[in-house]
Amino acid sequence: MEKCRESTVYHKSQLFWLLLAVIALLIWSAAEFKSYFAGKPSYLGIGYILFFIGILIWRYAFRYTCILNEHEMIVISQGLGISRTVRINLDDVESFADRYVKSFFRRTGISRYLYRYSSGDNRPIRILVFKKKTKMHAVLFKSSDKFIEELANLKPKQYLKLASDGSKK
Secondary structure: OEEEEEEOOOOHHHHHHHHHHHHHHHHHHHHHHHHHHOOOOOHHHHHHHHHHHHHHHHHHOOEEEEEEEOOEEEEEEEEOOEEEEEEEEHHHEEEEEOOOOHHHHHHHOOOEEEEEOOOOOOOOEEEEEEEEOOEEEEEEEEOOHHHHHHHHHHOHHHEEOOOOOOOOO
16 A cells, blocks of 8 residues: 655746756757757867766656555656656665765665655655665655654654754754
């Protein structure tokens, strides 16, 4: 039975800036291609355009869905015709936290980090550490406090509350 489901959230202000960036890139591309066909190519300018297009794709082209069931957490990433699913059995969970603190978790011996979030999503990054075979793995994801509370209700002993001061997470 599904306890909670959340997807990537983009706010209107972010979408406004995305639209503005796309318009600026189109104008810049037109100017670069015009100079290219005039015989004065600027390969650095074309390289910058491709670089910024890559950043926009990285930030906004992929959507992530986190699903919490009684016995597992599922993270589905979809974008550009690619779909990947990560299933984590809740019995394998070692710990999870309401905030990802890099300096704290780097010392725990985690061998592999799975990044399953969109950088365009404003919600805080969460971490769930689990054991796969004999090695420790971690999945980084973005979710609301409600999702973490539901997970804490299922696994209260594994919950690490790192953002207890009420400051921005």
